[in-house]
Amino acid sequence: MAKAPSKARGTRVRRQPDRGRYDRATIDAILDAALVAHVGYVDGGRPVVVPTLHARVGDELLIHGSAASRTLRALGGGIPVCVTVTLLDGLVLARSAFHHSVNYRSVVLYGEARAVEQPDEKLAALRALADRMVPGRWDSVRPPDRRELRATSILVLPIDQASAKMRSGPPSDDERDLDRDVWAGVLPLPVTVGEPRPDHLAEGLDVPCHVRDWQRPGLAGQDA
Amino acid sequence: MAKAPSKARGTRVRRQPDRGRYDRATIDAILDAALVAHVGYVDGGRPVVVPTLHARVGDELLIHGSAASRTLRALGGGIPVCVTVTLLDGLVLARSAFHHSVNYRSVVLYGEARAVEQPDEKLAALRALADRMVPGRWDSVRPPDRRELRATSILVLPIDQASAKMRSGPPSDDERDLDRDVWAGVLPLPVTVGEPRPDHLAEGLDVPCHVRDWQRPGLAGQDA
Numbered sequence: 064m065a066k067a068p069s070k071a072r073g074t075r076v077r078r079q080p081d082r083g084r085y086d087r088a089t090i091d092a093i094l095d096a097a098l099v100a101h102v103g104y105v106d107g108g109r110p111v112v113v114p115t116l117h118a119r120v121g122d123e124l125l126i127h128g129s130a131a132s133r134t135l136r137a138l139g140g141g142i143p144v145c146v147t148v149t150l151l152d153g154l155v156l157a158r159s160a161f162h163h164s165v166n167y168r169s170v171v172l173y174g175e176a177r178a179v180e181q182p183d184e185k186l187a188a189l190r191a192l193a194d195r196m197v198p199g200r201w202d203s204v205r206p207p208d209r210r211e212l213r214a215t216s217i218l219v220l221p222i223d224q225a226s227a228k229m230r231s232g233p234p235s236d237d238e239r240d241l242d243r244d245v246w247a248g249v250l251p252l253p254v255t256v257g258e259p260r261p262d263h264l265a266e267g268l269d270v271p272c273h274v275r276d277w278q279r280p281g282l283a284g285q286d287a
Numbered sequence: 288m289a290k291a292p293s294k295a296r297g298t299r300v301r302r303q304p305d306r307g308r309y310d311r312a313t314i315d316a317i318l319d320a321a322l323v324a325h326v327g328y329v330d331g332g333r334p335v336v337v338p339t340l341h342a343r344v345g346d347e348l349l350i351h352g353s354a355a356s357r358t359l360r361a362l363g364g365g366i367p368v369c370v371t372v373t374l375l376d377g378l379v380l381a382r383s384a385f386h387h388s389v390n391y392r393s394v395v396l397y398g399e400a401r402a403v404e405q406p407d408e409k410l411a412a413l414r415a416l417a418d419r420m421v422p423g424r425w426d427s428v429r430p431p432d433r434r435e436l437r438a439t440s441i442l443v444l445p446i447d448q449a450s451a452k453m454r455s456g457p458p459s460d461d462e463r464d465l466d467r468d469v470w471a472g473v474l475p476l477p478v479t480v481g482e483p484r485p486d487h488l489a490e491g492l493d494v495p496c497h498v499r500d501w502q503r504p505g506l507a508g509q510d511a
Contacts, residue, residue, distance in 0.1 A: 257475030
């Protein structure tokens, strides 16, 4: 297991350290597969956690920052955030209550978030967010006008204090429980893609490839 | 839309307030449908967000508290937490980049978490957590022994400072964009239940009903 340097306290997985991973390939794959991130920040001494959309672009994570950006503006600079993404892959049903668990992949990322201010950088960030959500989408829709761009708030933070944690495979039962008359195993919970629901479209407008063939790499945990 | 009293600042939905809901039926349904919660707390002035399993029991939320409990013990009492659960129901593809969105249901819950200390209360909490994950599971597995009970950390917090936020339905395009030659609509992303994967079971041990018929109420957003 390759271990990349981590810069700060808090980045090492302390609980069940055998589940920790620190290589960027693992971290990036989880960030890219997750559609929703949970952003935590401190507001008046109190923790706040908001769900948001995100996109990794190289060594940075972009997040829609409407909630935290108010705090950010109030402080006039970067604010410490913790961004956590979690993919649930399955339920792990053991022979004992104690060893029940879930199969999952998660990343915890610490950093100072800054607001994207320049219109050009903001436009590029919005494009990245749209194309992460649905690759190829940006080029087929109307781009934001100046007012929409102003109304959008995006935060960016470097990916340099990150760790991944994951569990996969069957339950880890105690030796003493293996002969019990209990069904044990994994119940996979894949996210699937439903039938696209068109919204009052003109006749003859087919479902485009970028919608029909949409899939998220690693979204459904194949190894659950 | 019924609005239950909310006790503290921060509980009202400030962004897109038309998406906010405060009635307990809505809040409870989302808490009960979600399998993973994200718990935020402040550690040394810094935000920390960890994924965890949870179970609502009446007016309280139980969470596996291994990470936060260290902080809790250090402080010797309750700590302010923010627990957020999010169900992603679908991608909302609009005719403009600006109106792209997701259909989702989320709850943000603030409170002071306390550790469950008494063995009896802890046992009851573990039972609730197991039976929330897989209803009926507890009675078919080996219950925790004294050592396992000591090794388990559970936090509890009251559900009295909570708000829900949700979006459903088609994209909210501008009037000016409706005639564009762009496919618009919703791509539903239901969570499904895969085939149970047994773990080296004795022959003749069938998949029990509580596994075969497992489903989470409202897990897959039918109204995405």
